[in-house]
Amino acid sequence: MKLLKLFFIIFIIFSLNHLKANNENIKNDITKNLRCLTCQGQSVYDSDSEFANSIKILVKKKLNEGLSKKQIYKFFKDKYGEWILYETELNKNTYILWLLPILIFLIGGAIVFKNFIFKK
Amino acid sequence: MKNKLSSILITFAFVFVFVLFYKGLKNTNIYTPEKKINNVVPLFTADLFSTGKKVNSIELFSAEKFYLLNIWSSWCVPCRQEHPLLMYLSKNKIVEIIGLNYKDKKINAQSFLDELGNPYKNIIFDKEGIYAIEWGAYGVPETYLIHNGVIIKKYIGPLNEELIKEIKSLIK
Numbered sequence: 001m002k003l004l005k006l007f008f009i010i011f012i013i014f015s016l017n018h019l020k021a022n023n024e025n026i027k028n029d030i031t032k033n034l035r036c037l038t039c040q041g042q043s044v045y046d047s048d049s050e051f052a053n054s055i056k057i058l059v060k061k062k063l064n065e066g067l068s069k070k071q072i073y074k075f076f077k078d079k080y081g082e083w084i085l086y087e088t089e090l091n092k093n094t095y096i097l098w099l100l101p102i103l104i105f106l107i108g109g110a111i112v113f114k115n116f117i118f119k120k
Numbered sequence: 121m122k123n124k125l126s127s128i129l130i131t132f133a134f135v136f137v138f139v140l141f142y143k144g145l146k147n148t149n150i151y152t153p154e155k156k157i158n159n160v161v162p163l164f165t166a167d168l169f170s171t172g173k174k175v176n177s178i179e180l181f182s183a184e185k186f187y188l189l190n191i192w193s194s195w196c197v198p199c200r201q202e203h204p205l206l207m208y209l210s211k212n213k214i215v216e217i218i219g220l221n222y223k224d225k226k227i228n229a230q231s232f233l234d235e236l237g238n239p240y241k242n243i244i245f246d247k248e249g250i251y252a253i254e255w256g257a258y259g260v261p262e263t264y265l266i267h268n269g270v271i272i273k274k275y276i277g278p279l280n281e282e283l284i285k286e287i288k289s290l291i292k
Binding site for chain 2: 037038051054057058079
């Protein structure tokens with residue numbers, strides 16, 4: 001019975017630890033996708049500026065409040081605009097950005113297909 | 121005919137790319153912050169600087185009048201520069217000013233106010249800089265003009281005589 005109790009306690013400690021580590025991972029994921037607006041070419045995760053540090057604290061706070069990744073991105077987008085996100089969402093301003101690579105790939109594929117496969 | 125067409129197309133593509141890159145050369149690579157305005161006052165609960173009492177952000181800007189929110193810090197040199205202008209606004213009762221003390225030590229902030237005067241009706245104490253983010257701020261100093269709970273103007277950097285004139289004309 002004692003062994004079972006011990007096992008149970010160890011299990012709880014490990015699972016809590018895992019939960020905390022998981023939150024930390026999500027925080028890192030989010031801050032890697034946020035642009036540090038006062039630095040040049042750095043994400044919030046990479047930067048140690050006042051601005052980036054405040055954002056890191058706020059992201060942690062929002063995660064503890066139970067907000068999802070999507071909700072946190074929306075929060076920052078509302079405050080600073082789309083520019084703060086490295087990975088922009090698909091909307092009418094970003095159609096070209098998202099669809100052009102696919103289009104180029106298709107056209108390239110068609111050219112390759114036509115020139116090399118049909119010629120044979 | 122086909123060869124001619126493809127050479128025209130290739131030339132056109134080269135010219136297009138050249139013009140695009142040439143124009144890009146002249147663009148500045150320094151980011152200029154986007155001034156998102158017409159947002160409502162953000163909702164958060166923070167400590168007041170003087171009393172340590174918890175206060176709701178909406179309560180501070182509840183009256184139907186103009187408010188100025190000024191983000192400042194004792195370690196910020198441009199804040200020192202704009203402070204006399206804020207003192208002028210508050211002494212002449214032109215607009216009610218709410219301060220947001222950004223990432224500061226209380227003792228330093230208090231001695232800053234003792235030295236230069238206190239133009240603020242209330243000061244939000246933002247030790248971690250998170251409330252400034254709620255406002256969409258980039259750093260210090262920054263000033264927001266608020267009317268009926270809506271941010272109508274945002275000034276990044278220190279205020280100057282010209283901006284004070286602009287604020288006065290907006291309030292009228």
